[in-house]
Amino acid sequence: MNSTTADSTAAERPYDLIATDLDGTLLRSDHTVSERTQRALAAATAAGAKHVVVTGRSASWTRPTLDAIGYTGLAVCSQGGQLYDAGAHRQLTSITLDRKLARIALGKIEAETGPLHLAVARDGLDGEVLTGPGYSVPGAGEDDTRAVTDLEELWHEPVTRLFLQHPVLTDDELTEIVREIGTQLVDVVMAGPGFVEVLPLGLSKATGLALAASRLGVRKTRTLAFGDMPNDLPMFGWAAHGVAMANAHPLLLAVADETTLSNDADGVAVVLERLFPQP
Numbered sequence: 001m002n003s004t005t006a007d008s009t010a011a012e013r014p015y016d017l018i019a020t021d022l023d024g025t026l027l028r029s030d031h032t033v034s035e036r037t038q039r040a041l042a043a044a045t046a047a048g049a050k051h052v053v054v055t056g057r058s059a060s061w062t063r064p065t066l067d068a069i070g071y072t073g074l075a076v077c078s079q080g081g082q083l084y085d086a087g088a089h090r091q092l093t094s095i096t097l098d099r100k101l102a103r104i105a106l107g108k109i110e111a112e113t114g115p116l117h118l119a120v121a122r123d124g125l126d127g128e129v130l131t132g133p134g135y136s137v138p139g140a141g142e143d144d145t146r147a148v149t150d151l152e153e154l155w156h157e158p159v160t161r162l163f164l165q166h167p168v169l170t171d172d173e174l175t176e177i178v179r180e181i182g183t184q185l186v187d188v189v190m191a192g193p194g195f196v197e198v199l200p201l202g203l204s205k206a207t208g209l210a211l212a213a214s215r216l217g218v219r220k221t222r223t224l225a226f227g228d229m230p231n232d233l234p235m236f237g238w239a240a241h242g243v244a245m246a247n248a249h250p251l252l253l254a255v256a257d258e259t260t261l262s263n264d265a266d267g268v269a270v271v272l273e274r275l276f277p278q279p
Contacts, residue, residue: 013047014275016222019076019209019235020268022055022065023192024228025245028264033069040272047276052076052212054205056191056231058121058129058160059084059091061144074215078121078160079189079199079231080208083215091125093211096158097186097200103155105185105198106162109178119145119163120154130154135165138194162186162198171196175230189231190249197231204234224275226260226268227252243271 018041020026026033041051053075055062059082062075072087081095110116117134121127129145131137132154137145148154166174174196178188187199213220225232225239228248236242236255244256245267253259260267 013049015224015240016049017213017216017218017224018044018049018051018272019054019223019225019239020051021227021229021232021235022053022057022062024247024263025226026053026263026268027065027069031065031068034266034269036266037269037272039278040269040276043278044272044276049276050216050218052209052216053086054080054209054212054225054227054232054235056189056195056197056205056229058082058127059125060121060127061129062086063089063125074212076205076208076212078208079191079197080203080205080234081160081200083208083211084125089125094123094160095200095203095207096123096160097162097198099155099159101185101201102159102162102198105178105182108181108185109164112177112181113166113169113174117165117167118151118154120159121161121163123158123160127160129163134167135163136194137163138192164196164198165194190229191231192229205231206234206238209235209238224271226271228263243267 051073056079059077062077066086075084075086077084083093084091119131119135121129131145131147132151171190175188175190187201189197191197220238221240223239224241225235226243228245230249230251232252241257243258243260244252246262260271
């Protein structure tokens with residue numbers, strides 16, 4: 001293909017980059033990707049668009065799922081803090097949480113909320129998720145986490161995120177308290193039911209997506225994003241067009257450029273079939 005033909009093809013396709021969240025978005029409730037969605041993504045990539053997974057999961061939690069669905073591209077993991085090459089099974093970049101600042105912020109938060117249940121995600125492609133007393137990881141199996149009784153063990157090695165749960169407060173209420181108290185020290189996102197996550201200050205899915213796009217030579221004005229939870233808000237703000245799933249959190253639905261069907265009704269495919277018609 002000569003340069004003139006390549007430029008013409010690029011001009012004809014609506015987007016050069018498709019960014020999809022995993023849970024509640026690309027994946028159905030059974031953690032699979034439907035054949036219809038696979039066909040729609042294949043048509044988009046055949047037209048020259050690139051697909052990047054952007055998930056709140058750490059790379060260690062993302063790798064088995066990506067292997068299972070046959071994904072070999074770049075994955076933005078850990079709320080933007082890790083960039084993972086699924087084809088090479090290699091972590092390319094990582095941003096860790098300053099443990100000293102996190103503990104100072106935690107002290108301020110617990111002064112307001114009372115004791116919290118804690119967990120951490122350790123850094124690295126094989127990084128463990130350690131859970132303290134009372135913390136339950138929604139949807140995780142015994143092989144996905146390791147329970148500890150001594151909370152000091154949570155801080156022994158570099159971590160990417162701190163997870164918080166409260167016995168009474170809702171996730172939204174806890175997120176708002178953390179946001180008010182932890183400002184200037186850490187950031188916080190609500191990534192799904194039971195997942196209130198403390199992050200390095202300034203980190204978001206948009207941070208990681210911008211890095212992935214730069215590596216792929218794609219501009220944000222040519223990026224289409226799909227998501228379902230408040231942690232997708234920065235990604236929607238960065239991309240040219242944000243599509244919320246029908247099952248999305250109200251905060252994301254309120255700012256989305258478009259709403260599609262739910263993850264279990266092939267909502268990603270519905271949009272891609274319109275933008276990238278299959279032969």
